[in-house]
Amino acid sequence: MIFIYPEQIWIFSTLMQIYLKWIYPLKKYNMIPKHSFITEVASCMLPVLPPTFYKRVEEGSIVLKNSQNFHFSQNGIILDDDPTPIETDIVIFATGFRTDEKLANIFKSTFFQDCILGSSAPFYRECIHPRIPQVAMLGYSESRANLFTTEMKSKWLAHFMAGNMKLPTIAAMEEDTIKWEMSMRKYAFKSYKRSCISFLLQIHSNDLLCNDMGINPRRKSWFLPELFVPYVPSDYANL
Structure with missing residues (x-):
């Protein structure tokens, strides 16, 4: 570690x-x-x-402008702090994605929808909502390597579905998700609405998954690599 x-x-x-x-x-x-x-x-x-x-x-083929708002004109766009129209052939309006809304809309029940909305980290172990344990979500969390993160959650979910472990109580899972959200928002943008397991939390997240599965989270062969060698996806290949 x-x-x-x-x-x-x-x-x-x-x-x-x-x-x-x-x-x-x-x-x-x-x-x-x-x-x-x-x-x-x-x-x-x-x-x-x-x-x-x-x-x-x-x-000059790319023009950088800082502005809080803009609106379209006949020939392009006009920024709030510059009344001169910027002639534009194509405007790419990158709005981003509201993943929480997309997940909430798969449920007809307003109760289940409210469970998803309002939190950037609503899932226990980034997989299962404490109030909706029958549905698993993979790929919701972000990380430096999304494929590796999703693979670890898939192994955890396979152990759970095989009956090799039990979930904690609803109250315990909700308390855990709140702690994760607070930790992930400590350094993140205040407006960020997506769960993010950064490098500050990645190893700890993997340790928790290993402990749940009854597997030793210390994946190195001996103590010196455990102290000084970074963890990589291959360390978890044989889970």
């Missing part, structure tokens, strides 16, 4: 922020975010830019 202390996280975040500001012209285009790098990573919302992105910005 590798322990990460707050001081290490702060140093890493600060160094990464300095590095990113150095290699990218963020200040030049007024694109320095108000949140920290660690907040971005922990929210599972880290963007990936194509190699020629800022080259396109320099040549």
Whole structure:
């Protein structure tokens, strides 16, 4: 098990922020975010830019604008802080996805719908809602590697369906989901409405799943790798 202390996280975040500001012209285009790098990573919302992105910005084929609101005009769009229309052939309106609403709408019962809505982490072990144990949700949570996260939950669910373990009481599961939501929102964006198991929680999440299945969560062959070698998906291959 590798322990990460707050001081290490702060140093890493600060160094990464300095590095990113150095290699990218963020200040030049007024694109320095108000949140920290660690907040971005922990929210599972880290963007990936194509190699020629800022080259396109320099040549003018990509225009960067900061604005809270906009509306369409005859020839393009108009931003609140700039009355001059921006001539635009195509506008891509990226609204994102409200996963909680999509899941809630699969139920006709308003009680079950209310169980899903209003929380970014409503599922026990990211799989089963305490009030709806007959339905399992896989792939709801985000992580640095979504496939690995879903695979671990699938193994946990297979053990549960095989009768190899029992769920805690409803009250205990609800208390656990509340703790998870508080932990995941500690560094995440306040408006983030999706469950996110970041690198700060990934190993702990896997440990809990292993304990539930009656499997030793310490997956390394001996204590030195357990202390110094990072955990990878292959460590859980033989569960």
